[in-house]
Amino acid sequence: MDRALALAALGAGTTSPNPMVGALVLDQDGQLVGEGYHCRAGEPHAEVMALAQASGRARGGSLVVTLEPCCHQGRTPPCCDAVLAAGVARVVVAMADPDPRVAGGGIARLRDAGLEVVVGVAEPEAARLNQAFVHRVRSGRSWGLLKWAMSLDGRTALPNGESQWISGPMARQWVHRLRGRCDAVIVGGGTLRADDPLLTSRGARTPEPLRVVFSRSLDLPLAAKIFQDDSTAATLVAHGPQASRAAQERLDRLGIERLELSQCTPLGLLEGLAARGCNQVLWECGPTLAAAAVRQGCVQQVAAVIAPTLLGGEPARTPLGPLNLTRLAQAPQLTSLGWQRLGPDLLWLHGLDLGSAIGP
């Protein structure tokens, strides 16, 4: 199963809205005769790849797969059909598929057909690998990672707004790789105005993640790079119903895609992006939007890059706007998921419980 999980991880960043899945086929003697992983939505599932490679040697053997085989017709036929056709005797599954179209149906179908099915091998590892997919399927919202780079004294810019660059080249390369594992990168209008970022993975992901601008007012700098350069990555402007008709039409004339949200909140945005098949999104926004996302439980992980410098200054920008806390006991507690050096900088990654949503 460890090998199947490693195969599955090869699909990181490109399988959405599907999960990452890896599969192995062992023949009757336990010899490895096939392996595969899901690479991209619409392309063959891992089980089908592995069984095709195994060909006739799968008969009477075992299939090891990181997620329950599907039993529904999607863009590709149900995997259960292929498993039954191959004549394997035993299927080992890390975890059931939380997708309501499957949700144990695949396992039941294989068992009904007389196959031995073992479920739950390395389940925590499999669930962690697909945490974003599982979160989206269960909650109807994309899984969010909030990232910032700050000085040791907690500043994300100088008092005059200068912020490029606080972290070093290695940290910035890490951000590009991080974007490569995300389906969308979200900024607000303020970040667009202050930093004019490109927001791509610099080729680490094909296609590039969707660039999302979240703007209540649609008062946006239309000369920004992400609106000018639409060849490398797609850009989407999400807004609420209160955005002026004139501003909407201005975007439409420029051919910039819009997503009108019924609720102009981080929660509304993540529901909209989940509906578009985004499993994992990256919040690369300023303090006000970041704090709203934390308050609404739209942040599942926090990645803080801390640069060994001091910026000082009360009016200087900080990572998070108001969380509306009145007592320290209310502060969301984070779980350290590890750290690493990125050149002179330190990356400290944390998990944040969904239960930590504070309020609007």
Add this chain to the structure above:
Amino acid sequence: MDRALALAALGAGTTSPNPMVGALVLDQDGQLVGEGYHCRAGEPHAEVMALAQASGRARGGSLVVTLEPCCHQGRTPPCCDAVLAAGVARVVVAMADPDPRVAGGGIARLRDAGLEVVVGVAEPEAARLNQAFVHRVRSGRSWGLLKWAMSLDGRTALPNGESQWISGPMARQWVHRLRGRCDAVIVGGGTLRADDPLLTSRGARTPEPLRVVFSRSLDLPLAAKIFQDDSTAATLVAHGPQASRAAQERLDRLGIERLELSQCTPLGLLEGLAARGCNQVLWECGPTLAAAAVRQGCVQQVAAVIAPTLLGGEPARTPLGPLNLTRLAQAPQLTSLGWQRLGPDLLWLHGLDLGSAIGP
């Protein structure tokens, strides 16, 4: 020399204004026959302790010592006399004593007497061990360490001022041990009003470090714990010439010791504390005084304790007030000296060059 340095370190926190010194005596055959370290100003020096333990076996042997033996009469007689009287043939010294009363004079005296003197063995380690002493002797100012505890988003309090406790019990115990290695702990009037801290090492150091309140206005909460409890630790109020006579007299009536500085600045304070024999001081102050200390080059190390929580809020207190930077390239660069976990918290320690002084 490694063993001599380890012996020297046993004096950490209690030798000021003297340096930490460790010494070994080897007999003619290279056998260890004596060792000692300097424990407290006014008590025997390391060389004298080690030679006394070695007694007659020192004759013709070697003395290994982390700092040049002194050649002047202080509270104890010159160590050079004891070295010569013991009849050792060879002296191995890690580094010359920067104290202008010694400054190579001890080495010269031993060489003049015909002893073989080797200087510079493990010199970087010896200089690091006594960095505070060396800094004070060379600059005439105490060596400063600035410490703060903040949330992952760089806050040292909630917007409403609540700050106890952001870090966990292990981090707070570490702070007590840190105070135990310092000669003085400095706060401003604001910290006194906000936190009413005790500022002791909780017994890690005897005597407790001097508690210093730095106050321009002398508008101080006289009911604060550090003024009420003078049995565990001494308290000193440092102020400038512009403090009102009435406020000064109020302190005098309460028997609270004052230090009137000609310059009411961090620099003036560290000169005053150096003159009182403080080698190493700990800045435990709020953002305004901390930033002033950084700007004036009064901070040689920064210890940031980062707690895995989020506090948010633009008006919430941050570690550092204005550094008056207008470009990121002006920001002081720190040198990572290592990190450690303190329970759930992370301590990241940095060095800051004296050359990084920015201005008043």
